[in-house]
Amino acid sequence: MTAPASSLTIDLAARFPGAVSADVRPGYGGFIVPAEKLIEVATAIRDEFGYDLLSAVTGVDYIADNKMEVVYHAFKTTGGPAFVFKVQVPRENPVLPSVVNIWRGAEFQEREAWDLLGIKFEGHPDLRRILMWEGFEGHPLRKDWKEPFFEEEVKPFKSRWPDGKHTFAEVKNPFRDNLQFPADFDPEKVTFTDPEEALYKSLKKYHSETRDGIETDHILVNMGPQHPSTHGVFRAVVMLDGETVVSLKPVMGYLHRNHDKIGERNTFLQNMPYTDRLDYFCSMTNNFGYALAVEKLMNIQVPERADYIRVIMSELTRIQNHLIFLGMFLNDLGAMYTPALYAFEERELILDIFEEVAGARMMCNYFRFGGVARDMGEDALRKARELVFDRLPGKVDEMDRLLTENEVLVSRVKGIGYLSAEDAIRTSMTGPMLRASGVPYDIRRADPYSIYDRFDFNVACRPEGDLLARYMVRIDEMRESLKILGQALKQIPAGPIFPGKPQYQVKVPAGESYGRVESPKGELAYYVVSNGKPNPYRYHVRPSSFVNLTSLEQMCIGEKIADFVAILGGIDIVLGELDR
Amino acid sequence: MYGKGILKGLSVTFMRFWNTYWQDAIWAWRRLTTGKKHYGSAEGIAHRSSKNARGIFTVQYPEEKLPVPEEFRYIPFLVFDEGAEGAKEIRCTSCGICAKVCPPQCIWIVRGTDPATGRPRPQPGDFFIDADICMNCGFCSEYCPFDAIKMDHDYEIASYTRNLYDMEKLLKPASYYEGIRPANAAREDEARRAKEAAKAAKAEAAAA
Amino acid sequence: MENNELNLPGYEIPEDVKNVVAVTTLDRLLNPVYNWGRRSSVWPLMFGLACCAIEMIAAQASRYDLARFGMEVMRPTPRQADLMIVSGTVTKKMVPAIVRLYNQMPEPKYVMAMGACASSGGPFKEGYNVVAGIDKFLPVDVYVPGCPPTPQALMNGLIMLQKKIDKEKISQVRWYRKGHDSVEIPVPILGPDLIDPRRIPDIKAAAAQPVTTPAQAGG
Ligand code: SF4
Ligand code: SF4
Numbered sequence A: 001m002t003a004p005a006s007s008l009t010i011d012l013a014a015r016f017p018g019a020v021s022a023d024v025r026p027g028y029g030g031f032i033v034p035a036e037k038l039i040e041v042a043t044a045i046r047d048e049f050g051y052d053l054l055s056a057v058t059g060v061d062y063i064a065d066n067k068m069e070v071v072y073h074a075f076k077t078t079g080g081p082a083f084v085f086k087v088q089v090p091r092e093n094p095v096l097p098s099v100v101n102i103w104r105g106a107e108f109q110e111r112e113a114w115d116l117l118g119i120k121f122e123g124h125p126d127l128r129r130i131l132m133w134e135g136f137e138g139h140p141l142r143k144d145w146k147e148p149f150f151e152e153e154v155k156p157f158k159s160r161w162p163d164g165k166h167t168f169a170e171v172k173n174p175f176r177d178n179l180q181f182p183a184d185f186d187p188e189k190v191t192f193t194d195p196e197e198a199l200y201k202s203l204k205k206y207h208s209e210t211r212d213g214i215e216t217d218h219i220l221v222n223m224g225p226q227h228p229s230t231h232g233v234f235r236a237v238v239m240l241d242g243e244t245v246v247s248l249k250p251v252m253g254y255l256h257r258n259h260d261k262i263g264e265r266n267t268f269l270q271n272m273p274y275t276d277r278l279d280y281f282c283s284m285t286n287n288f289g290y291a292l293a294v295e296k297l298m299n300i301q302v303p304e305r306a307d308y309i310r311v312i313m314s315e316l317t318r319i320q321n322h323l324i325f326l327g328m329f330l331n332d333l334g335a336m337y338t339p340a341l342y343a344f345e346e347r348e349l350i351l352d353i354f355e356e357v358a359g360a361r362m363m364c365n366y367f368r369f370g371g372v373a374r375d376m377g378e379d380a381l382r383k384a385r386e387l388v389f390d391r392l393p394g395k396v397d398e399m400d401r402l403l404t405e406n407e408v409l410v411s412r413v414k415g416i417g418y419l420s421a422e423d424a425i426r427t428s429m430t431g432p433m434l435r436a437s438g439v440p441y442d443i444r445r446a447d448p449y450s451i452y453d454r455f456d457f458n459v460a461c462r463p464e465g466d467l468l469a470r471y472m473v474r475i476d477e478m479r480e481s482l483k484i485l486g487q488a489l490k491q492i493p494a495g496p497i498f499p500g501k502p503q504y505q506v507k508v509p510a511g512e513s514y515g516r517v518e519s520p521k522g523e524l525a526y527y528v529v530s531n532g533k534p535n536p537y538r539y540h541v542r543p544s545s546f547v548n549l550t551s552l553e554q555m556c557i558g559e560k561i562a563d564f565v566a567i568l569g570g571i572d573i574v575l576g577e578l579d580r
Numbered sequence B: 001m002y003g004k005g006i007l008k009g010l011s012v013t014f015m016r017f018w019n020t021y022w023q024d025a026i027w028a029w030r031r032l033t034t035g036k037k038h039y040g041s042a043e044g045i046a047h048r049s050s051k052n053a054r055g056i057f058t059v060q061y062p063e064e065k066l067p068v069p070e071e072f073r074y075i076p077f078l079v080f081d082e083g084a085e086g087a088k089e090i091r092c093t094s095c096g097i098c099a100k101v102c103p104p105q106c107i108w109i110v111r112g113t114d115p116a117t118g119r120p121r122p123q124p125g126d127f128f129i130d131a132d133i134c135m136n137c138g139f140c141s142e143y144c145p146f147d148a149i150k151m152d153h154d155y156e157i158a159s160y161t162r163n164l165y166d167m168e169k170l171l172k173p174a175s176y177y178e179g180i181r182p183a184n185a186a187r188e189d190e191a192r193r194a195k196e197a198a199k200a201a202k203a204e205a206a207a208a
Numbered sequence C: 001m002e003n004n005e006l007n008l009p010g011y012e013i014p015e016d017v018k019n020v021v022a023v024t025t026l027d028r029l030l031n032p033v034y035n036w037g038r039r040s041s042v043w044p045l046m047f048g049l050a051c052c053a054i055e056m057i058a059a060q061a062s063r064y065d066l067a068r069f070g071m072e073v074m075r076p077t078p079r080q081a082d083l084m085i086v087s088g089t090v091t092k093k094m095v096p097a098i099v100r101l102y103n104q105m106p107e108p109k110y111v112m113a114m115g116a117c118a119s120s121g122g123p124f125k126e127g128y129n130v131v132a133g134i135d136k137f138l139p140v141d142v143y144v145p146g147c148p149p150t151p152q153a154l155m156n157g158l159i160m161l162q163k164k165i166d167k168e169k170i171s172q173v174r175w176y177r178k179g180h181d182s183v184e185i186p187v188p189i190l191g192p193d194l195i196d197p198r199r200i201p202d203i204k205a206a207a208a209q210p211v212t213t214p215a216q217a218g219g
């Protein structure tokens, strides 16, 4: 685990005397940068200090201080802890310069901060709402914005006990539904802003041109939100010249379930099962990241055995996720069903272990602050050992044999969707996407958490930067995960799995923390701010699929529309985490 | 050679295909000779969801069902001990911890009052769980100090209407609980007995 | 089929031919055949919303294999689908698309709310972008509780749907009756919040009240 203070190893305050100051609030770390100096300081952070990967940009509404704070977490792709810096802006007029030109990976996250918190980023190329629709009333993550089914600031709600007469939430709302409108709102008189208009305007200009004496038009194609190859309710608006993509905009938010807002109402523990539902293939790694973030704040040690169980569960999750990736990716390429069916067969066996240990196939809700919920019994360990030592290696090889050399597949993916290492870093790619571009950056190695520093494994990495590399990286990674699993299952010690007695109300000291894990899809991180109360003051998820989409347009331009589907499949997005 | 990769892949699919039917044949033969080791028997299902499974395996739900492990959780239910003459001794004391810990806040509890005195008594007056909000997280049963609310194994609860469970629907006997979670129930009983014994010993010591 | 099920009430059948003769209408005779055909080929719309969709796919895969119910043909286009399995959280941003999809499905069509979210909003009910149950917009035939319902629970729901189909009568089903032809559901509008066109008068009336939001009402 990294100490939050280690980012102070670089004294930014000395580099910019008088402008930048260290953040001295108890429990906080990093530096506070004035808005007007942000561009200069950020450039220095990237170029002089080498923090080339901007992981997260998010806002916090400190309503008591009448301030909005934008928090940046930057990392070095060579490894090491986070460099945290913040910008504070007044709440009434939250404007600051955008860092998109320094780290393009900030693009979507800044849009999200605008959408949910109403923070304006000057110089952002395309500052529209991203998760909600254009025309939605208010910025929901502001502390004074109340959702229609608002009951109380924080849970537990008083109406549940001791006089918990059941009432439907609808009854309490004047509109008898999950709705709220401004006073004297008259739907018949108002003309609505068309949510699509701004979107279409942001595309490269729709125009006709003459080529060889023939007038041609570009074609606008809407893919999704209901489309079999978008892995859920993702939508992309594509501008085509014939069959070639000339411009593309991803549209998200069709599964925006308000994790952040609900998370701030919940108690710390209550967020745990909600994290399951982010990346619903990998509930174990989701739990892991959140547990790490809160444990950092609480400063507790995890017992040895629990750590091993955590690693075993995460790596099984990774294998299971990559298997599904292969199946779905091949599905996108037109190899309908067979690879997916094979993948699901192995996945079921892994889910059986989850079900036996954690009680559910998908929504495991297995991690607790300080340990895990239940011990992994002998039977489950035996099953895991059998799978890891006897079955899965052969099955991974079988998948490899089934697909990798297939000439049709190779000609379909080789050289498609190229992304160079520099671009990948600039757009904040993480996970297999980044490693397939030749950057061996894996959080398990670069900034080891839990007990990953004890295991011997290689960081799967391919230099080609195309779809084939992305596919191969996943296969390599499954093999590496099996290596880790083999070691963990041999070494797992006996002992407690939880320090002390399980508590449903945890005491979390005030402060901020950033817990990140290498989820199968990339860097999944949680930014948690506590003010010492039983509920997090700010709970933010830094989703991997969401940020990984930043480079989608770049990868698709110049490719055929049919390849767009493959490129999207190669990113391995999952909507629960993308939209939250 | 162009096409080698495709042939290699086809060999994999062929082996899968062969294995599936070969396994079926083996199980059919066993069934003929021993009469009981049916493909869909508990043994057959266990074998075919182990590492030794070969080929494709399908559970013929609803005729045969995949057994769920002990820890499996679905919707919670309330446990009652069967007292004399079928009296239901509800374990719940309406302490409210489950309602407080429930993440989507889908538990509603009315604290019971004694009809004679009007004072609160350790029994729920009413208990609701909105099964269409419940996220099956298991916190309620994990943190209930009285082993009174437990996660059910019954998943065959599809209905034609929205599901709001009241106390009547939620109550299930302790014997049912012991049936679905024998190891947990035994452990908890043990702990409860130990606690009671300790209490009794303490009371004795105080009396002496 | 039992004779007493087939016989129309009010007809006396002589005792000696009771087992071989039945007085009935064509419609009673046809119903079981008609329903058997429909219940055994319910084609779901290939349409996944959230986590529950993964369990739906798992139910399609070989271990559970929905093909045994004649439901393996997932149609990506609503025009060929009979059943919409709403598998996941319905958000306000998504609901116009869902209503459109439903309108495009040909009759007879069924809707299944899979999981807590589709039934009532589920754990995300309190969220500002979440529709509290798809039944606010579409007529739901079967609700499957669970979060997520396991593949077996989903199949249990599908069997419930088959049972429902079995009870339908040609003479009464809505899609053959005059004037009751498939009713178009008006597509919701994304304004300052989600607007259901059917409820515009209610919204107007409620917005005219002095207290508009529970927040202003003090909780
Ligand atoms: S079920 Fe348990 S936790 Fe809930 S009120 Fe009853 S005794 Fe308390
Ligand atoms: S299982 Fe979880 S969501 Fe369901 S009632 Fe219990 S605590 Fe609430």
Ligand code: SF4
Pocket: A277, B135, C050, C051, C052, C053, C087, C088, C089, C114, C115, C116, C117, C118, C122, C123, C146, C147, C148, C149
């Ligand atoms: S019911 Fe549960 S599993 Fe299904 S979509 Fe909702 S949160 Fe996900």
